[in-house]
Amino acid sequence: MDLASVIGLLLALGLMLFGMMNSPQGVAGVGNFLDVPSVLITFGGSLGATLACNTMSGFIGGLKSFGLILKVPPNDEIGAIKSIIDLSNVARKEGLLALEESGNSIEDPFMKKGIMLIVDGTDPELVRSILETELVNIDVRHQANIAFWKGLGANGPAWGMIGTLIGLVLMLVDMSDAASIGPNMAVALITTFYGSVLANWICTPVSSKLDVQNASEMMTKEIMIEGLLSIQAGENPRVIEEKLKSFLAPSAREGLGGEGGGE
Secondary structure: OOHHHHHHHHHHHHHHHHHHHOOOOHHHHHHHHOOHHHHHHHHHHHHHHHHHOOOHHHHHHHHHHHHHHHOOOOOOHHHHHHHHHHHHHHHHHHOHHHHHHHHHOOOOHHHHHHHHHHHOOOOHHHHHHHHHHHHHHHHHHHHHHHHHHHHHHHHHHHHHHHHHHHHHHHHHHOOOOHHHHHHHHHHHHHHHHHHHHHHHHHHHHHHHHHHHHHHHHHHHHHHHHHHHHHHHOOOOHHHHHHHHHOOOOHHHHOOOOOOOOOO
16 A cells, blocks of 8 residues: 555645634534535536546546555566566576566566567567557556546636535525625635645645656656667676666665676
8 A cells, every 4th residue: 555645645634624623613613614515516516527528438447546546556667677687687698588488477567578579589679669659558548547637636626616606696696684694605615615625635646646656657667678678689787787777866776786697
């Protein structure tokens, strides 16, 4: 589980509840922020508008992608480099065909696909083309989920304002009871509050986290492409290691500690 996402969302929720309860009413003050029609207008309207911008499968897929921010992604740049260096040592000592046995023990389907292409004697340019095409399509799918949450986040405040305007119109229709103006105004403003919560507590963090995870996965797979093509070209494992280290920040390069064992 990704603790950063869980702790961040819970911390934000806790601070909101603290602000709601920081009143003479205490815990009971939270009830002032609950209004069913406002929830339906803001959340229902936002989801409806987002659905209208997507296909049904895209909408459902976008909602499901929320679970991705709660999981630690399997992307590991340093681990990918170490695997590439191990494979390069095998290829240097036993030949490219020996990579097939090593590839069977690799769980990542992207790297395994690249290894099998190399073992089959595929032209290097074709290997790059196939892997980069897959990489582009992975990015397209990820960007669709990111766009879903950005779109929902944009709709939240807009529908919150729509709900506020509806509430103000209903309040101004009957101004005869001065005592009811304050409570009615509060209810009208709650929809704006809900819209801001939807956008800034849920949608912005989710879209940003998915963007970070996508960038990490893209880098990991680019490392795999460059590493596998270097192996196919017969480059020295130490040269491959230095080439792949360029993808990492200087502080992260220390984690490799000189893995290359080529002559």
